Amino acid sequence: xxxxxxxxxxxxxxxxxxxxxxxSACAPGEEAAPPADEEDAVEGEIKTGGDLVIAWDWExxxxxxxxxxxWGNLPLDIFEGLLISDYDFNPGPGIAESxxxxxxxLVQIYQIRDDRYFHDGTKIDAEAVxxxxxxxxxxxxxxxxxxxxxxxxxxxxxxxxxxxFNLDDPFPAAxxxxxxxxxxxxxxxxxxxxxYGPWGENTYGTDVVVGSGPFKFVEWIPxxxxxxERFDDYKSTPIFENEGPAYLDSVTYRFIFDSSTAVMxxxxxxxxxxxxxxxxxxxxxxxxxxxxxYKGDSWEVVYIGMACDKPPFDNVLVRRAxxxxxxxxxxxxxxxxxxxxxxxxxxxxxxxxxxVADRETFxxxxxxxxxxxxxxxxPDGFTAELMVExxxxxxxxxxxxxxxxxxxxxxxxxxxxxxxxxxxxxxxEDQEMFIRAHSWWGLDILPWYFHSxxxxxxxxxxxxxxxxxxxxxxxxxxxxxxxxxxxYRDIQVDxxxxxxxxxxxxxxxxxxxxDEVKNFNFHPLYGIRYNVDVWLDE
Amino acid sequence: MAAYLVKRILGIIPILVVASLIVFFMLQLTPGDxxxxxxxxxxxxxxxxxITAEWGLDxxxxxxxxAFAGRIIQGDFGQSITRNRPVSDLLKTSLxxxxxxxxxxxxxxxxxxVPAGIISAVRHGSLIDQAALFGSLIGVSIPAFxxxxxxxxxxxxxxxxxxxxxxxxxxxxxxxxxxxxxxGAARISRVMRSSMLEVMQQDYIRTAxxxxxxxxxxxYKHGLRNALLPVITIMGLSLGWLLAGSVALEMVxxxxxxxxxxxxxxxxxxxxxxxxxxxxxVICVVVANLVADILIxxxxxxxxxx
Numbered sequence: 001x002x003x004x005x006x007x008x009x010x011x012x013x014x015x016x017x018x019x020x021x022x023x024s025a026c027a028p029g030e031e032a033a034p035p036a037d038e039e040d041a042v043e044g045e046i047k048t049g050g051d052l053v054i055a056w057d058w059e060x061x062x063x064x065x066x067x068x069x070x071w072g073n074l075p076l077d078i079f080e081g082l083l084i085s086d087y088d089f090n091p092g093p094g095i096a097e098s099x100x101x102x103x104x105x106l107v108q109i110y111q112i113r114d115d116r117y118f119h120d121g122t123k124i125d126a127e128a129v130x131x132x133x134x135x136x137x138x139x140x141x142x143x144x145x146x147x148x149x150x151x152x153x154x155x156x157x158x159x160x161x162x163x164x165f166n167l168d169d170p171f172p173a174a175x176x177x178x179x180x181x182x183x184x185x186x187x188x189x190x191x192x193x194x195x196y197g198p199w200g201e202n203t204y205g206t207d208v209v210v211g212s213g214p215f216k217f218v219e220w221i222p223x224x225x226x227x228x229e230r231f232d233d234y235k236s237t238p239i240f241e242n243e244g245p246a247y248l249d250s251v252t253y254r255f256i257f258d259s260s261t262a263v264m265x266x267x268x269x270x271x272x273x274x275x276x277x278x279x280x281x282x283x284x285x286x287x288x289x290x291x292x293x294y295k296g297d298s299w300e301v302v303y304i305g306m307a308c309d310k311p312p313f314d315n316v317l318v319r320r321a322x323x324x325x326x327x328x329x330x331x332x333x334x335x336x337x338x339x340x341x342x343x344x345x346x347x348x349x350x351x352x353x354x355x356v357a358d359r360e361t362f363x364x365x366x367x368x369x370x371x372x373x374x375x376x377x378x379p380d381g382f383t384a385e386l387m388v389e390x391x392x393x394x395x396x397x398x399x400x401x402x403x404x405x406x407x408x409x410x411x412x413x414x415x416x417x418x419x420x421x422x423x424x425x426x427x428x429e430d431q432e433m434f435i436r437a438h439s440w441w442g443l444d445i446l447p448w449y450f451h452s453x454x455x456x457x458x459x460x461x462x463x464x465x466x467x468x469x470x471x472x473x474x475x476x477x478x479x480x481x482x483x484x485x486x487x488y489r490d491i492q493v494d495x496x497x498x499x500x501x502x503x504x505x506x507x508x509x510x511x512x513x514x515d516e517v518k519n520f521n522f523h524p525l526y527g528i529r530y531n532v533d534v535w536l537d538e
Numbered sequence: 539m540a541a542y543l544v545k546r547i548l549g550i551i552p553i554l555v556v557a558s559l560i561v562f563f564m565l566q567l568t569p570g571d572x573x574x575x576x577x578x579x580x581x582x583x584x585x586x587x588x589i590t591a592e593w594g595l596d597x598x599x600x601x602x603x604x605a606f607a608g609r610i611i612q613g614d615f616g617q618s619i620t621r622n623r624p625v626s627d628l629l630k631t632s633l634x635x636x637x638x639x640x641x642x643x644x645x646x647x648x649x650x651x652v653p654a655g656i657i658s659a660v661r662h663g664s665l666i667d668q669a670a671l672f673g674s675l676i677g678v679s680i681p682a683f684x685x686x687x688x689x690x691x692x693x694x695x696x697x698x699x700x701x702x703x704x705x706x707x708x709x710x711x712x713x714x715x716x717x718x719x720x721x722g723a724a725r726i727s728r729v730m731r732s733s734m735l736e737v738m739q740q741d742y743i744r745t746a747x748x749x750x751x752x753x754x755x756x757x758y759k760h761g762l763r764n765a766l767l768p769v770i771t772i773m774g775l776s777l778g779w780l781l782a783g784s785v786a787l788e789m790v791x792x793x794x795x796x797x798x799x800x801x802x803x804x805x806x807x808x809x810x811x812x813x814x815x816x817x818x819x820v821i822c823v824v825v826a827n828l829v830a831d832i833l834i835x836x837x838x839x840x841x842x843x844x
Contacts, residue, residue, distance in 0.1 A: 061576065061806065062622040142585055144577075206622050222621055222628065223794030223802070224705075256703065256792045257802075260687050264695050265702050265792075420570025420807045427574065457583075 050536030051250045052517070054273045054528070055262040059223065059255040063205025066186045067135055067143040067193065076529035077215040077228055077251055078119075079186030082110060082129065083179040085525050086239045089352070091175040093237050095124060095187055095212065096163075104479060105170045112161040117233045118189040119216035126163040130155045131190040133165075148177050172481040173442060180441075180525075187212060214246040214532045226253045240532040241519075247535035266291070266512060272536070273528060274512040279337040279393075282510055290515040294522050295339065298509040299348045300439035302340075302394070304386070304401070304502040307431050309462040312384075317376035319499035322433075323362050324369035325408040326401060332505045335396045339510060343503035346446060346492060350524060354443055354485045358496035362503050369408045381409025387434040388414060389422045394435050397504060426460050434460070435504075441525060443488045447472035450500065461500050468495070539835075546831065550824050557820040558610065562603050565804070565812050571595075572619050572807035593619055595809075606813060615814030620806045625814040628799055635705050636788070636795035639718065640780040642711050646719025647726050647776065652769065654723070655730020659765075660757060662735060670727060677724025683786035686717035690791070703792040714791045718783045722776050729772045734765040767834055774830025778823040 064075065084094040096110040116124040135141050137149050151171035156164040167174075180186075189210035196204040209217035214236070215228035228251045236244035254271060256262040259278050265271040267288050277285055277293065286293045306313040306322070313319060328342030341349075344357040373381060388398040395416060402412045412433070417425060425431055438445060448454060451472050452464040468491070475487035511528055513520050519533045573589045574581075581589075590596050594605065609616055615625035654674070658667040690713055694702040701710045737743065738761055746760045747753075785797030796815055803811035 059802075062618070062620045142588060144581065144585070147582070203622060221631075221794060222623070223632070223798045224792070254792070255794075257798070258790050258792070261690065261703050261790055261792055264690055267695055268698060268702055270702060270704075418570070418805065420572075420575055420805070421568075423574045424569040424571060427571070 046247060046518075046535050047537055048247045048535065049249050050538060051252055052248050052273070052531055052534060052536060053252045053254060053271050054275055055254050055256045055265060055271045056275050057255075057257055057259065057262065060226075063203075064209045064217070064220070065193070065205035066145060066188055067141050068205060075215075075217075075226060075228065075251075075253060076186070076213065076526050077531060078209060078211040078213045078217055079188060080211070080213045080237075081179050081186060083175060084237050084239055085176070085179040085523075087523060089176075089525065091179045092239055094179065095129065096178075099175075105172070105174075106167045108165040108167065108174065109158070110163050110165070112163060113235070114161050115235045116212055118192070118210050118212050119231055120189060120192055120210045121233075122189055122191060122210075124187075124212060125160050126157040127160075128190060129163055129187065130157055132187050135190050135193065148180075151177075169477050170479050171476075172478050172484045173444065173476075175481070176442060214244065214530065215248075215251050218250075223255060225255065228252070234532075236532055240530070242533045244532065246532045248531060251531055266514070269514065269516075272514050272517050275528060277510040277512050279335075279339040279507075279510070282337070282339055285512045292513050292515065292520070294511045294513070294520070295508045296522055296524070297341075297348065297350045298439060298507060299350050299441045300437055300507050301343050301346065301348055302397070302435065302437040302504045302507065303343065303346075304504065305431070305434050305436055305461045306500065306502070307429075307433075307460075307462045308498075308500060309464065310432060312376070312378060312382050313432065315376045316498060317372045318378065319502075320361060321369040321372035321376065321408065322405065322410065323499050323502050324365045324372065325410065326404050326502050326504070327364040328362075328504055329364070330404075331397050331400055334400060335393050336505055336507055340505040340507040343506045345503060346449075346495060346501065347443070348439075348506050350441070351443070354488055356489050356492035356496065358493070361496050361499055366404075366408050373408060373410075378409075381411060383411040383413070385432045386412045386414050387422065387425060387431055388416055389435070390416045390418050398435055401504075427457060429456050429462075431460060436460075443484065444476070446488065446491060446495070447476065450495065463498070463500050465498075542835075543832070546828055550828070553824055554817075554820065558607055558817055559603070561813050561816040561820070562606055563599070565807070565809055566599055566602070568807075570807045572809060575806050576620060610814075610817055615818070616810035618803075618808055618811045620802070620808045621811070625810050628811065629796070629815070629818060632794060632796045632799050635793050636781065636784050636797060638705075638711060639714055639784050639787070639793065639795065640777065642715035643718035643722060643780050643783070644773065644776060646715050647722030648773070650719070650723035651726025652730055654727040655769075656734055656757070656762065658727070659731045659734035659738065667731075670731070674724035674727050677720045678728075680721075681786070682717050682721055682783045683790045685720060686714060686787050686790045689713045689717050703790075705791075705793045705795075710791075714784075714787050714793065718780060718787050721783065722780060725776070725779075726769060726772055730765065730769050733768045734761060737761050737765040740764075763837070767838055770830055770833050770837065774827045774833075775823075777826040778819075781819055781822065 060075070064078065066079070081094045082096045083091040083099075086092045093113070095112060095116055097113045098111045100109045101107070102109065112124065112126050112129055118124060122128065133149060133152060133155060136143050137146050137152055151167050151169070151174055152165050153168045154166045156166070158164055192208065192210040193204050196202050196208045202208050206220060211217070214231055214234045216231045218227040218229045220226045230246050230249055232245050234245040236242055256265060259281060262271065262274055263281050263285060266274050266285065269290070274285070282293060285291055306319055308314060308319070328344075332338065332340040332342050344359050344362040345355060347355055349355045373379065386398055386402065388394050398414045402414055405412045426434070440448070449459055449461060450463050450468065451459065452466065452469050455464055456462060471487070471491050475484055475491060478484035478487055509522070509527065511522060516536050516538050518535050518537050521533060522528060523530065573586050573593070573595065577586050577589055594602060606616070615629065617623070618625050618628055621628060654670045658670040661667050690702055693700045693713060700713055701707070704710050743756060743760055746756045781796070784795060785801055788795045788797035789801060796819075799811060800815050802808070803815065
């Protein structure tokens with residue numbers, strides 16, 4: 001009798017364990033794929049209300065405060081810039097409804113809208129905007145954005161809603177800097193900032209944040225979520241269909257650092273949008289019922305940097321040879337599973353007219369690479385170190401590159417670091433070759449990395465060229481944006497010949513959203529972070 | 539008993555001093571600068587210098603250590619660099635989340651581990667013993683975070699009877715507690731089994747059986763009480779394992795507990811957070827072991843306090 005019971009018990013145990021494994025192994029990809037047609041999304045009657053839940057795999061550090069910002073990422077829904085860029089990057093009305101330039105751009109007059117309020121009810125007028133920019137460029141405040149607005153020499157309040165900026169030199173990037181609400185241009189209530197301050201019970205940036213965007217800050221639970229609530233007095237700008245306030249009741253950003261968990265939360269419907277879908281999850285997410293995946297060009301360029309003043313990288317032939325040894329397409333296909341484009345320039349094609357590709361220098365030709373190495377005096381190749389941050393995708397890329405370099409006789413040792421250690425090596429100037437990425441959307445990224453005044457940091461590539469310095473300086477003070485773009489195009493043509501980097505890939509921006517999310521829009525600059533037109537159909 | 543307690547408590551002090559030294563220097567000597575990570579790539583050298591000075595990170599290490607030790611003695615764990623909040627505030631919000639998970643996991647470990655250990659010892663060599671041994675081997679071997687993902691997939695996605703992640707409700711506690719408790723159960727059952735096997739060989743068990751006592755009384759009254767002592771010790775130590783295990787599980791189950799805070803603290807080189815939390819964990823483990831010793835003393839009157 002006892003034996004029979006034991007047998008039964010074991011049988012159930014085995015069945016239960018098999019069931020768990022069988023259920024877990026069941027691939028979601030086998031389910032029918034839903035029509036991922038964006039046109040469907042706008043159908044139906046607009047329904048107000050609902051809490052839009054967005055999963056982030058990161059968390060703002062350490063505060064939400066444009067005056068005291070680290071990485072420049074902010075929940076945009078809270079802030080609005082003086083201007084807002086439209087979907088084609090043209091600066092349009094934001095807090096200012098119009099602007100005029102005088103004296104060749106040295107005097108810029110902005111007309112502030114008279115119907116805008118900060119979230120605490122304070123009216124936005126020229127005086128408040130002036131105070132905001134005063135704090136932003138103040139030496140004591142020492143904001144990260146100080147240098148992005150250093151072109152402001154002085155400000156004058158002409159009347160209640162008219163503000164004049166005076167510049168010493170023309171600065172064609174002013175309009176785009178004013179439209180970068182994400183970090184630098186995001187206008188907040190300067191008086192609230194001064195009242196609460198960075199420490200104490202109600203710390204500005206963690207407990208209190210006062211912007212003027214479509215949603216107001218409610219709470220931030222570290223490691224868990226940030227909750228924003230609709231700002232009822234929000235008056236929209238022309239880039240949105242909705243005139244304001246937003247349709248949604250609230251937006252919740254959940255910080256889910258584990259991608260598997262985020263994908264599962266998305267699948268069961270607890271999360272409506274995934275801001276980032278790693279390439280390995282794209283197929284799984286695409287096949288989920290009720291899921292849509294948006295894939296678009298990003299600003300990101302992943303590249304191998306080389307220390308241009310250290311042998312053998314001080315020889316341009318070696319740098320060109322290394323470029324020709326790398327097959328970017330293979331890296332894009334294998335590591336990014338096709339969700340990346342091969343990179344042939346220093347910036348992303350998202351720059352439009354300003355982007356220059358050089359397929360000759362940055363292309364793939366291993367035989368030519370070996371010839372160049374021989375010409376440079378390295379017929380048998382050489383040995384070098386390749387530094388890489390311990391991200392799975394970059395490590396995989398490094399391993400493939402190691403193999404590609406070996407084909408032309410270059411023996412590379414891969415050194416893995418976590419981010420903090422990686423920065424230490426760069427700061428200690430110990431780098432030879434290193435994998436990095438940038439996703440900056442301004443042309444100032446080029447002098448940022450390659451101007452000798454930024455040597456050795458952030459010019460980690462240790463590239464020093466006085467002629468190029470002069471050209472950067474000349475371009476930055478162009479009279480018009482068109483002229484600036486033209487000069488930067490010429491600069492890129494010559495910089496490409498220098499082969500300072502081995503550009504690798506341009507990963508795509510991949511966002512997932514559920515069917516309930518209507519009117520989904522991806523802005524090339526702001527991503528999914530302005531949810532004025534979005535509504536939930538639950 | 540009182541003298542024993544005082545002696546044990548005094549014995550904690552050198553442990554804490556050594557631990558504080560290790561905790562402090564381990565992270566300080568690791569490459570990586572929190573200011574660089576915090577200030578970002580676009581920070582000017584002047585800004586980096588200013589933030590470094592603001593956080594006192596430009597001081598010599600020994601000065602920083604004494605400042606740190608001095609603060610800890612006063613119960614002040616410092617201010618988080620990356621969170622802009624006092625570490626004690628972060629502890630206050632994250633501790634209950636982690637403690638809840640650790641205790642629930644400990645409960646799961648006990649509920650599964652103790653009976654499994656007893657049964658496999660009593661039915662030594664039988665199929666059920668083999669199955670329990672095999673199960674415990676799997677339990678010890680599989681990483682809790684992976685088991686957690688598997689459980690989530692099975693019971694929250696494929697068969698949605700439990701919440702996926704998060705915290706605050708009992709239902710949200712079940713999956714992480716089972717994931718974390720399984721490894722503990724495996725450990726406890728193995729210790730319980732070997733301890734029980736040893737006890738069952740003792741003369742007094744034979745005497746008990748010879749007296750004609752029923753097997754139930756022999757096992758539960760004479761065997762179990764004696765065999766439980768090493769299990770109590772293991773449970774005291776388990777708190778350390780559970781807290782360590784919760785580090786990975788909190789990332790998986792998106793629970794903003796101490797584990798998650800610690801991982802992010804280490805990655806961002808948030809010295810005050812990591813040092814404060816580690817010291818706090820050291821205190822917890824030391825106290826848990828002290829409590830386990832006292833419980834053992836109470837469970838076994840033969841232990842003398844000297």
